[in-house]
Amino acid sequence: MPVPCHTQAQALPVGDGLAEDGPSFNAAERAAVYRAIALRRDMRHFAPSPPLPDDQLQRLLQAAHAAPSVGLMQPWRFMRLSSPEWRARLQPLVEAERQRTAVALGERDTEFLQLKVDGIRDCAELLAVVLAPDDGTVFGRLSQPRQMAWCSAACAVQNLWLAARAENLGMGWVSMFDPAALASALSLPAGAEPLGLLCLGPVPAFYDRPMLETTGWRQGRPLGDMLMASPPLPSLSPPPSPV
Numbered sequence: 001m002p003v004p005c006h007t008q009a010q011a012l013p014v015g016d017g018l019a020e021d022g023p024s025f026n027a028a029e030r031a032a033v034y035r036a037i038a039l040r041r042d043m044r045h046f047a048p049s050p051p052l053p054d055d056q057l058q059r060l061l062q063a064a065h066a067a068p069s070v071g072l073m074q075p076w077r078f079m080r081l082s083s084p085e086w087r088a089r090l091q092p093l094v095e096a097e098r099q100r101t102a103v104a105l106g107e108r109d110t111e112f113l114q115l116k117v118d119g120i121r122d123c124a125e126l127l128a129v130v131l132a133p134d135d136g137t138v139f140g141r142l143s144q145p146r147q148m149a150w151c152s153a154a155c156a157v158q159n160l161w162l163a164a165r166a167e168n169l170g171m172g173w174v175s176m177f178d179p180a181a182l183a184s185a186l187s188l189p190a191g192a193e194p195l196g197l198l199c200l201g202p203v204p205a206f207y208d209r210p211m212l213e214t215t216g217w218r219q220g221r222p223l224g225d226m227l228m229a230s231p232p233l234p235s236l237s238p239p240p241s242p243v
Protein backbone atom coordinates (compact mmCIF):
# COMPACT_ATOMS: atom_id res chain seq x y z
CA MET A 1 0.00 0.00 0.00
CA PRO A 2 1.39 3.46 -0.83
CA VAL A 3 2.43 5.32 2.29
CA PRO A 4 1.16 8.89 2.59
CA CYS A 5 3.80 11.57 2.24
CA HIS A 6 3.60 12.73 5.84
CA THR A 7 4.72 9.36 7.20
CA GLN A 8 7.55 9.20 4.68
CA ALA A 9 8.74 12.56 5.97
CA GLN A 10 9.35 11.04 9.40
CA ALA A 11 11.78 8.60 7.79
CA LEU A 12 13.93 11.39 6.33
CA PRO A 13 17.40 11.58 7.82
CA VAL A 14 17.32 14.02 10.71
CA GLY A 15 19.47 16.99 9.84
CA ASP A 16 19.24 20.71 9.91
CA GLY A 17 16.32 22.24 8.08
CA LEU A 18 15.91 21.58 4.40
CA ALA A 19 14.33 24.92 3.55
CA GLU A 20 16.78 27.27 1.94
CA ASP A 21 14.85 30.46 2.64
CA GLY A 22 12.96 31.55 5.69
CA PRO A 23 12.92 30.06 9.17
CA SER A 24 13.59 26.36 9.46
CA PHE A 25 13.80 23.85 12.31
CA ASN A 26 16.97 22.22 13.49
CA ALA A 27 16.98 18.61 14.68
CA ALA A 28 16.43 19.43 18.34
CA GLU A 29 13.50 21.72 17.57
CA ARG A 30 11.97 19.14 15.29
CA ALA A 31 12.32 16.47 17.96
CA ALA A 32 10.69 18.80 20.50
CA VAL A 33 7.65 19.29 18.29
CA TYR A 34 7.18 15.54 17.82
CA ARG A 35 7.75 15.03 21.53
CA ALA A 36 5.04 17.52 22.48
CA ILE A 37 2.65 15.77 20.09
CA ALA A 38 3.49 12.33 21.50
CA LEU A 39 3.35 13.37 25.17
CA ARG A 40 0.17 15.45 24.97
CA ARG A 41 -2.64 13.85 26.92
CA ASP A 42 -6.22 14.71 27.72
CA MET A 43 -5.86 15.43 31.46
CA ARG A 44 -8.56 15.18 34.12
CA HIS A 45 -6.41 15.21 37.27
CA PHE A 46 -4.91 18.57 38.24
CA ALA A 47 -2.56 19.72 40.97
CA PRO A 48 -3.63 22.50 43.34
CA SER A 49 -2.41 25.72 41.76
CA PRO A 50 -2.98 29.45 41.78
CA PRO A 51 -4.27 30.97 38.53
CA LEU A 52 -1.72 30.90 35.70
CA PRO A 53 0.44 34.00 35.31
CA ASP A 54 -1.13 36.38 32.79
CA ASP A 55 1.84 36.24 30.43
CA GLN A 56 1.71 32.44 30.31
CA LEU A 57 -2.02 32.39 29.63
CA GLN A 58 -1.52 35.01 26.96
CA ARG A 59 1.16 32.86 25.27
CA LEU A 60 -1.14 29.86 25.26
CA LEU A 61 -4.05 31.81 23.83
CA GLN A 62 -1.74 33.33 21.23
CA ALA A 63 -0.79 29.79 20.19
CA ALA A 64 -4.47 28.94 19.84
CA HIS A 65 -5.06 32.10 17.85
CA ALA A 66 -2.24 31.14 15.44
CA ALA A 67 -4.32 28.19 14.22
CA PRO A 68 -5.35 27.79 10.61
CA SER A 69 -8.95 28.70 9.84
CA VAL A 70 -11.14 28.39 6.80
CA GLY A 71 -10.99 31.59 4.73
CA LEU A 72 -9.08 33.15 7.67
CA MET A 73 -12.40 33.21 9.49
CA GLN A 74 -10.88 32.82 12.99
CA PRO A 75 -14.23 31.68 14.42
CA TRP A 76 -12.87 30.81 17.90
CA ARG A 77 -13.69 32.85 20.99
CA PHE A 78 -12.33 32.19 24.49
CA MET A 79 -13.83 33.00 27.88
CA ARG A 80 -11.99 32.72 31.17
CA LEU A 81 -14.33 31.15 33.72
CA SER A 82 -11.88 30.29 36.49
CA SER A 83 -13.66 31.86 39.44
CA PRO A 84 -15.10 29.45 42.02
CA GLU A 85 -18.55 30.84 41.22
CA TRP A 86 -18.30 29.96 37.53
CA ARG A 87 -16.96 26.50 38.31
CA ALA A 88 -19.87 25.90 40.67
CA ARG A 89 -22.29 27.15 38.02
CA LEU A 90 -20.90 24.93 35.25
CA GLN A 91 -20.18 21.69 37.09
CA PRO A 92 -23.89 20.72 37.33
CA LEU A 93 -24.26 21.09 33.55
CA VAL A 94 -21.45 18.59 33.05
CA GLU A 95 -22.83 16.29 35.72
CA ALA A 96 -26.28 16.30 34.07
CA GLU A 97 -24.75 15.34 30.72
CA ARG A 98 -22.61 12.68 32.41
CA GLN A 99 -25.77 11.09 33.82
CA ARG A 100 -27.50 11.28 30.42
CA THR A 101 -24.43 9.69 28.83
CA ALA A 102 -24.53 6.84 31.33
CA VAL A 103 -28.17 6.16 30.43
CA ALA A 104 -27.34 6.26 26.71
CA LEU A 105 -24.49 3.80 27.22
CA GLY A 106 -26.78 1.13 28.65
CA GLU A 107 -24.91 -1.87 30.03
CA ARG A 108 -21.60 0.00 30.44
CA ASP A 109 -23.23 2.72 32.55
CA THR A 110 -21.66 1.73 35.90
CA GLU A 111 -18.23 1.36 34.34
CA PHE A 112 -18.62 4.77 32.68
CA LEU A 113 -19.69 6.48 35.88
CA GLN A 114 -16.43 5.38 37.50
CA LEU A 115 -14.40 7.37 34.96
CA LYS A 116 -13.29 10.90 35.73
CA VAL A 117 -14.46 13.00 32.81
CA ASP A 118 -13.43 16.51 33.84
CA GLY A 119 -11.24 18.54 36.15
CA ILE A 120 -13.50 21.55 36.41
CA ARG A 121 -13.24 21.91 40.17
CA ASP A 122 -9.48 21.51 40.49
CA CYS A 123 -7.78 22.89 37.37
CA ALA A 124 -5.88 26.19 37.63
CA GLU A 125 -7.87 27.75 34.79
CA LEU A 126 -11.23 27.00 33.26
CA LEU A 127 -11.84 28.33 29.75
CA ALA A 128 -14.78 28.04 27.41
CA VAL A 129 -14.10 27.86 23.70
CA VAL A 130 -16.99 29.15 21.67
CA LEU A 131 -17.76 29.22 17.99
CA ALA A 132 -18.64 32.80 17.02
CA PRO A 133 -21.88 33.52 15.14
CA ASP A 134 -21.40 32.87 11.43
CA ASP A 135 -19.73 35.88 9.79
CA GLY A 136 -20.74 34.76 6.30
CA THR A 137 -17.28 33.65 5.18
CA VAL A 138 -17.69 31.82 1.85
CA PHE A 139 -14.08 30.99 0.97
CA GLY A 140 -13.58 27.27 1.60
CA ARG A 141 -16.94 26.66 3.20
CA LEU A 142 -19.51 27.06 0.48
CA SER A 143 -20.83 23.51 0.78
CA GLN A 144 -19.83 22.70 4.37
CA PRO A 145 -20.13 25.96 6.27
CA ARG A 146 -20.77 24.52 9.73
CA GLN A 147 -18.23 21.73 9.50
CA MET A 148 -15.41 23.99 8.31
CA ALA A 149 -16.05 26.55 11.06
CA TRP A 150 -16.02 23.80 13.69
CA CYS A 151 -12.85 22.29 12.22
CA SER A 152 -11.13 25.67 12.39
CA ALA A 153 -12.03 26.13 16.04
CA ALA A 154 -10.83 22.59 16.77
CA CYS A 155 -7.46 23.48 15.22
CA ALA A 156 -7.20 26.33 17.73
CA VAL A 157 -7.91 23.97 20.61
CA GLN A 158 -5.25 21.54 19.40
CA ASN A 159 -2.69 24.37 19.20
CA LEU A 160 -3.56 25.32 22.76
CA TRP A 161 -3.29 21.69 23.88
CA LEU A 162 0.20 21.29 22.39
CA ALA A 163 1.43 24.65 23.65
CA ALA A 164 0.17 23.77 27.13
CA ARG A 165 2.06 20.47 27.01
CA ALA A 166 5.23 22.27 25.94
CA GLU A 167 4.73 24.51 29.01
CA ASN A 168 4.34 21.34 31.14
CA LEU A 169 0.68 22.12 31.75
CA GLY A 170 -2.14 19.67 31.29
CA MET A 171 -5.36 20.35 29.44
CA GLY A 172 -8.62 18.46 29.25
CA TRP A 173 -11.35 19.04 26.68
CA VAL A 174 -14.77 18.64 28.27
CA SER A 175 -17.61 18.25 25.81
CA MET A 176 -20.15 16.79 28.19
CA PHE A 177 -22.79 19.48 28.39
CA ASP A 178 -26.04 20.41 26.75
CA PRO A 179 -24.96 23.15 24.31
CA ALA A 180 -28.19 25.12 24.68
CA ALA A 181 -27.89 25.11 28.48
CA LEU A 182 -24.24 26.17 28.34
CA ALA A 183 -24.96 28.85 25.73
CA SER A 184 -27.65 30.21 28.02
CA ALA A 185 -25.41 30.10 31.11
CA LEU A 186 -22.72 31.99 29.20
CA SER A 187 -25.23 34.47 27.71
CA LEU A 188 -23.92 33.71 24.23
CA PRO A 189 -25.37 35.77 21.40
CA ALA A 190 -27.68 34.09 18.88
CA GLY A 191 -25.73 31.84 16.54
CA ALA A 192 -22.77 31.32 18.88
CA GLU A 193 -22.15 27.74 19.96
CA PRO A 194 -20.07 26.40 22.85
CA LEU A 195 -17.46 23.95 21.62
CA GLY A 196 -15.87 22.92 24.87
CA LEU A 197 -14.85 23.65 28.41
CA LEU A 198 -11.09 23.51 28.69
CA CYS A 199 -9.50 22.55 32.01
CA LEU A 200 -5.95 23.85 32.10
CA GLY A 201 -3.16 23.82 34.64
CA PRO A 202 -0.37 21.96 36.40
CA VAL A 203 -0.91 18.24 36.87
CA PRO A 204 0.55 15.81 39.42
CA ALA A 205 1.83 13.63 36.56
CA PHE A 206 0.96 13.27 32.90
CA TYR A 207 -0.74 10.01 31.98
CA ASP A 208 1.64 7.99 29.84
CA ARG A 209 -1.24 6.64 27.74
CA PRO A 210 -4.77 7.88 27.07
CA MET A 211 -6.76 7.51 30.27
CA LEU A 212 -9.48 5.66 28.40
CA GLU A 213 -6.88 2.99 27.64
CA THR A 214 -5.45 2.66 31.14
CA THR A 215 -8.95 2.40 32.60
CA GLY A 216 -9.82 -0.32 30.08
CA TRP A 217 -12.60 1.69 28.47
CA ARG A 218 -11.22 1.47 24.94
CA GLN A 219 -7.96 0.78 23.15
CA GLY A 220 -6.64 3.13 20.50
CA ARG A 221 -5.73 1.60 17.14
CA PRO A 222 -2.41 1.91 15.33
CA LEU A 223 -1.81 4.17 12.36
CA GLY A 224 -1.58 1.15 10.07
CA ASP A 225 -5.30 0.52 10.61
CA MET A 226 -6.09 4.00 9.32
CA LEU A 227 -4.18 3.85 6.03
CA MET A 228 -6.51 3.12 3.16
CA ALA A 229 -5.66 1.73 -0.23
CA SER A 230 -6.57 4.16 -2.97
CA PRO A 231 -9.55 3.03 -5.06
CA PRO A 232 -9.26 2.44 -8.80
CA LEU A 233 -9.03 5.78 -10.57
CA PRO A 234 -12.41 6.51 -12.16
CA SER A 235 -12.18 6.63 -15.92
CA LEU A 236 -12.61 10.09 -17.42
CA SER A 237 -13.48 8.84 -20.89
CA PRO A 238 -17.21 8.73 -21.69
CA PRO A 239 -18.76 5.27 -21.83
CA PRO A 240 -18.95 3.81 -25.36
CA SER A 241 -22.24 4.68 -27.00
CA PRO A 242 -24.54 1.70 -27.62
CA VAL A 243 -24.38 0.41 -31.22
Ligand SMILES: Cc1cc2nc3c(=O)[nH]c(=O)nc-3n(C[C@H](O)[C@H](O)[C@H](O)COP(=O)(O)O)c2cc1C
Pocket residue numbers: 040041042043044116117118173174175176209210211212
Ligand atom coordinates in the same frame (compact mmCIF):
# COMPACT_ATOMS: atom_id res chain seq x y z
C1 LIG B 1 -13.66 16.94 20.73
C2 LIG B 1 -13.22 16.22 21.98
C3 LIG B 1 -14.07 16.15 23.06
C4 LIG B 1 -13.69 15.47 24.24
N1 LIG B 1 -14.52 15.45 25.32
C5 LIG B 1 -14.14 14.81 26.45
C6 LIG B 1 -14.96 14.84 27.62
O1 LIG B 1 -16.03 15.45 27.66
N2 LIG B 1 -14.53 14.19 28.72
C7 LIG B 1 -13.36 13.49 28.72
O2 LIG B 1 -13.04 12.89 29.73
N3 LIG B 1 -12.55 13.48 27.63
C8 LIG B 1 -12.91 14.13 26.50
N4 LIG B 1 -12.08 14.13 25.42
C9 LIG B 1 -10.77 13.47 25.50
C10 LIG B 1 -10.69 12.14 24.77
O3 LIG B 1 -11.34 11.14 25.53
C11 LIG B 1 -9.19 11.81 24.60
O4 LIG B 1 -8.64 12.76 23.72
C12 LIG B 1 -8.96 10.42 24.05
O5 LIG B 1 -9.36 9.44 24.96
C13 LIG B 1 -7.50 10.18 23.70
O6 LIG B 1 -6.66 10.46 24.81
P1 LIG B 1 -5.46 11.48 24.68
O7 LIG B 1 -6.06 12.82 24.30
O8 LIG B 1 -4.82 11.50 26.01
O9 LIG B 1 -4.55 10.99 23.60
C14 LIG B 1 -12.43 14.82 24.27
C15 LIG B 1 -11.57 14.90 23.17
C16 LIG B 1 -11.96 15.60 22.03
C17 LIG B 1 -11.00 15.70 20.86
